[in-house]
Amino acid sequence: MAKIVDPDGLAQTTDVVINTTTKKIKIVTTGNVSNASPASTSGVTLQAIYSFLKEEWKTDSALNKFKFPIKMFTKTDGIMINGWDWASDDSGLTRSVIRDGGWEETTGDKYASIVSLGNFDATGDQAYYQNIIGYDQSTSNFGHTGNLNEAIMIYNATGPVDYTGYLKLFLRIASGSGTGKLYSEYNLLTEQTISALEPVLYKLPLSNSTDLKITTADSAFSSGVYTGMKINYLKGSGFTTWANSTLYAAGAVVQEATGSPKRWFFTAAGGTSSGTDVQDDTGVTDWAAYDGEVQIGTSYYAFNRIVTGNNGTDQEIYNWAQYKLRQTSDINANNSPTTNQRLGLTVKGKVAELLLEYVGDTLKTKPGLYISGFNTNSTNSIKFRDITVDGGGVNANTYLPVTSTERAYPFVAAGNINFSSNLVSEPDGDTIYTMYFNNAGGNQFDSANAIIVNDNSGDPITGQITAAQIAFDFDYDNNVQGGRTGGTDAAVWVVAQGLNGATWVAASYTITRATGQSITVNADDERNYSNPT
Helix, strand or coil, X not given: CCCECCXXXXXXXXXXXXXXXXXXXEECCCCCCCCCCCHHHCCEEHHHHHHHHHHHHHHCHHHHCCCCCEEEEECCEEEECCCCEECCCCCCHHHHCEECCEXXXXXXXXXXXXXXXXXXXXXXXXXXXXXXXXCCCCCEECCCCCCCEEEEEEEECCCCEECCCCCEEEECCECCECCEECCEEEEHHHHCCCCXXXXXXXXXXXXXXXXXXXXXXXXXXXXXXXXXXXXXXXXXXXXXXXXXXXXXXXXXXXXXXXXXXXXXXXCCCCEECCCCCHHHCCCCCCCEECCCEEEECCEEEECCEEEECCCCCHHHXXXXXXXXXXXXXXXXXXXXXXXXXXXXXXXXXXXXXXXEEXXXXXXXXXXXXXXXXXXXXXHHHEEEECCCCCCCCECCCCCCECCCCEECCCCEEEEEEEXXXXXXXXXXXXXXXXXXXXXXXCCCCCCCCCCECECCCCCECEECCCCCEEEEEEECCCCCHHHCCCCCCEEEEEEEECCCCECCEEEEEEECCCCCEEEEECCCECCCCCCCC
């Protein structure tokens, strides 16, 4: 049945039971009113109920003897008056079928109507909400699945319990079989700049669709690479440049003022600084290296959420993170290196802040989060958002940075060197390959000044030929060996040889700003080498 918006769709007893003795109004589903999911297409609007009651009070002399039960302020909010209320002897069914309206009851209880804009991917998708702030707090499911249109209690007069100060909605769905959906959430008071909820109608965006990056079934997260993944939440406030004669709170984090590059430090005790920088501060005496400090390129940046990737690829780490955000248990490993820098907070996955997102094929961390130990093949596919120095620190409730800046590692060019079969078939100890710059500031190949190319870790690209295909990587942006200009294509030679099986060979190639590059090295069969001793 469709949502009823016309009072002519209602009838006394069949749909609306009015008890003048108890002054209770009950909406029943034995007639035209449906309470099926999704709530956006069932139930009856508050305006239709109000209009129906007006008509009944006009035509029914038995009702006309009593004061009217509802005062409407607009078509979407009202208040029960004159001792009337909704029936409570139907397990809340009456309230659960009311659509497009919030209200206050005679008891003082208040209900706000929540309507979602956009579409849920399926009518069975279950949204939930949290009405007490805190990562350790519980959640409640909405009474229906699919697109939202229902009222929830925001003030319970018994107690009383006030829920008007916080409401965050979540939609995090996965099939569990290797497919999933994009997550959606909405902090109502923050997003709509509301100081307190009222018993009215709120419309807000909440929708989802297929997440093409989810490829892992839930059952897989208990084995393999995923068992070594974890997340740690760190303490830290301020995140400012160190300054003299400054009162630092316990747990403050600073970046040194004069270092090159500048490093980050944490104080467990706090105090008033005295000196010229962190190193000679006699006022704060316990500055220690900050566990959330990360070097990206030539600079150091601060983060307060650290995901350990355990050599997982960007997509494996993303799949694991999305899985963790659907858990009711604590996802904070709380075992980062320095004990007094651990946040120590219970963080239930279902209400934790989002961790990662894909923009196209680039994985981006949410503000303040860094991924350590990811597979190096994903270096060019990940961007990080730091806690920007002097940017306002972090929010006291969410621990998210006030200001965040996107950071990326210098580009790593990568590929494979492919060797002919005669080089591969020789004993490893009889083979060698080396990559030289073709011309690095005059230090060209085929001269005494030739320079071996370093890989992304700074190690020379040379070794025995142990396989038909050997991977290489190269710091395209920052490698300046022999006067090379970083960020430009690099002309190289790869030389290789065996002894009995393959001749000496040289192959030229130009390394570009790309991955998946292929250098082919084909040697002739060796027919003249001899060493009889």
